[in-house]
Amino acid sequence: MIRSMTTLVALLGGASSKQIYEHAKTDVSIYTQLNFEKQVTKNRDKGISVVHFYKSSDAGASDFVNSYKDFATENMGVFRIGSVDCEDFQKICEKEKVTETPTLKVYPPFPAPTQDMDLAKGFDSKAIKKFAGRFYTDKSIEITSNNHKTFVEDQPGTPKVLLFTNAKKGTPFVYKALSQNFEKTLHFGLVRESEDALAKKYKVKKFPALVVVKSEGKPITYDGAQFTYQPIFEFLNVHSQIFVDPRKADNQPTESAASRPWLTVAVPQITAESGNDICLQKDGALCVILVAKDKSQASSDVLEIMNSVGQGFASKISRGISFYFSWLDTSAEPEFAATFGLPEEDLPKIVVMNPGKRKRFMLHEGEISEAGIEGTLDKILGGDARFKAVKGNKLPKLVSEYPKE
Known part of the structure; x- marks a missing residue:
């Protein structure tokens, strides 16, 4: 019995000093030789750990405590957040090559090495989050009217998550973290506020909004009061299910077909790689194509006009007809x-083209403006448009590659 107690005391380091974090009063985990490896060094494939190494006897040892407690509370679940007292657990600090205190060390997923934060400029919650958050990879896909159908229908065994955001660019940090942590069980999509048709489809009236889409049943909307990590994690965890592709021996996360680059932009370029996905092999499709001399004529202003028209007509589905907007570089596809x-x-x-069994096209007459293009498309829906047959009822083969960004 005495020997057992001696061993336990040795493992616990004696706990002779007063630790600056207390279990009952903080969200900061307290690591000892009993749990450090299990929670941190042998757990790096399951997330990112942040550890504050300190000596409780150091002058100013408690200076960082409040900021670190705030960081732990604000980022609960996003990171594993803990602390080690190097006076009580010197062996852990020696093994982790902690040569001075305080040290803030981040343990990212392998193969990335551990990183020490430079504390010369202070130690605040936002700075820690920015430093540790670099190791999260955005696994979400930009969703537009072009790739929405592919996204929700691809791999039906995997539920899809859609975040509707009014952010003009980038991915909100919480969503980025969720997309990585649920990488094997959910697919994440990001819908910008400019995608009016998708917002109407999912009855989104305010931003942000989060929706889970499954192969069966109605979309499920997150109705929590807080758009923070932990409540959203718990919501998604209920609807998450593991999708195992029997063809993949290593069972790695499967990539959605909607992540193809030409499906993540509003008005993509037609090439050999993209043509079929964009429009040419879609059922009931009419391809609205900006035929340009070269890339200079496909300016952002012109493409934005086409996108705006597309958003307006997404809900005007008539007799199974859908309009798909794109542009063609004639210098690459003469x-x-x-x-x-x-x-x-x-x-x-x-040009508006029907790529179906009877291949036909018509030219838009007039200026390239929202009102002008809308007038042409209204004629088509009203049955007043005249199409011309494609010679030989066969489209030439596309030959160009989709441009690499």
Whole structure:
């Protein structure tokens, strides 16, 4: 019995000093030789750990305590957050190569090495979050009207998550962390406020909004009061389910077909790689194509006009017809562009093409403006448009590669 007690005291380091964190009063975990390896060094494949190494006898040892407690409370679940007193547990600090205190060490997933934060400029919650958060990888996909259907229907065994956000760019940190931590069980999509048609489809009236879509049943909307990590994690955990692809021996996370680069932009370029996904092999599709001399004519202003028209017409589905918007670089696809018989001086020009069994097209007459294009599409929906047959009822083969960013 005495020997057992001696061994336990040795493992616990004697706990002779007064620790600056208390279990009952903080969300900071207290690590000892009994739990450090299990919780931190042998657990790196399951998330990111942040550890404050200190000596309780150091002058100013408690200076960082409040900031670190705030960081732990604000980021509960996002990181594993703990502390080690190097006076009580010197062996842990020696093994982790802690040569001075205080030290704040981040343990990212392998193979990334551990990182020590520079504490010269202070130790506040936002700085720690920024430093540790670098190791989260965004696993979400930008969702537009172009790739939404592919995203929700691809791999039906995996539920999909849609975040509707009014952020103009980037991914909110909490969502980025969730997308990595649920990587094997959920697919994450990000929908910008500009995607009006998708917002209407999911009855989103305020931002942010979070929706889970499964292969069966109605979409499930998160109705929590807080848009923070822990409550959203708990909500998603209920709807998460493991998807195992029997064809993948290593059972790594499967990539959604919706992540193809031409499906994540509002008005993509038609190439050999992208053409079928964008429009050419979609059922009931009418391809609204900006035929341009080169990339310079496919300016962001012109593409934004097309996107705005597309958002307005997404809900005007008639007789199974859907409009898909894209642009064609005639300098890269001269043979395909020749289908429409357009002289170079007439470019850029809007063409509406039916790529179905009876391949036909019509030219948009008039200026490239929202009102002008809408007028042409309204004619089509009203049955008043005249299409011209594609010669030989066969489209030339696309040959260009989708541009690498």
